[in-house]
Amino acid sequence: MGRLERYAEVAGGDVIEHLRQLARLLKGIKVVHVNSTRTGGGVAEILGRLVPLMNELGIEASWLVIEGDEDFFRCTKSFHNALQGTPVGLSESALRHYEAVNAENASAFRRVLEDADVVIIHDPQPAAMLSFCPGRKGKWIWRCHIDISRPWRPLWKYLRKFVMQYDASIFSIAQFAQPLPHPLYIIPPSIDPLSEKNRELTETEVKEVYNGFGIDLGRPVTLQVSRFDRFKDPLGVIQAYRLAKKFIPPLQLVLAGGGAADDPEGEAVLEEVRLAARDDPDIHVLYLPPEADRTINALQRGAEVVLQKSLREGFGLTVTEAMWKGKPVIGGDTGGIKLQVINHHTGFRVNTPEGAALRIRYLLHHREILSAMGRKARQFVRENFLITRHLRDYLTLMVGLTYEVEERIELA
16 A cells, blocks of 8 residues: 555545646656755654655655754854844854855755756745756745744845745745745645654553653643744743642643754753753653654653643644644644634633643643543644645645646635
């Protein structure tokens, strides 16, 4: 059985047939994805699953990862923070270095990039590469996974001069889109229900993981899975847990996540979290390696309440993952979380640690509501956020660009 046929069991046979119909219009075209890391974060996860599916559909798809030094990734981390609204200080020398690294990568990949029919550049790190590929023949798309609804204007003004050269841009939700002189598309991210992180696990497998970390499944567990990033507000999660524990004494908190090769601030944030948690044996801070997908799967399945208390969030695939496992999510009222967490239906959106604590207490005292929300959450993901829908959206976009369709394309 091919990979696509296995998805028919989850998404339905008609969905797979629709993908094949779209792919027939694109058979043999060369598609290149470019991002800044092979492991860590949602972009790498998605590309690792999406690219093989494109190839199975007869599209010649590949995935390139740019290289850069510490100064480059420190600069692009500042880009990330600035695009999410934080004023940053960037010197002219830092910006020139950013451009030089993009030029070096464009030179290294020029033959592949200029020969491609479609190039999809992910996020700001490689955004300037287009300027250094003057001989390109195909369509270039900038795919932004970040919440840039209220960017720090000086940085966006600088980056925009590169982005406006593209043939199209993709954003995760409509609120993130910025005015640009080319077509804009809205494509939310997705999860792969058959991946190691999302496949079904037995109760024994879940218990083995929890026992391995010394976490007592006989007491309620709250969980947040995310990179150790200040925008994920792990310190706010600890504060919410401590407030909730006053009313639910046996409560435990698990903060699990890892780092990414393009995020130089992760270690510092991890140390802040460990310092805040050091006096409480019921707070478990787990720094996980990139290959810990099965561990994350088990942690999400064993938790009773899952949080994603982000202050800014591009989308939040950990929200999607938890909902797929039938968990209501208490999430920050921001970015792509608002697209997934429907208040009182698939979870609760909150703005403060106090609000999160109140919702933890409510769900653990109303188990029937917790279960009902979890069922709704799983169905909502099935209908909207599986990788088959994501792939369909990309194929539809590429058909439109390849055949230069003038009419509006609905990616519903």
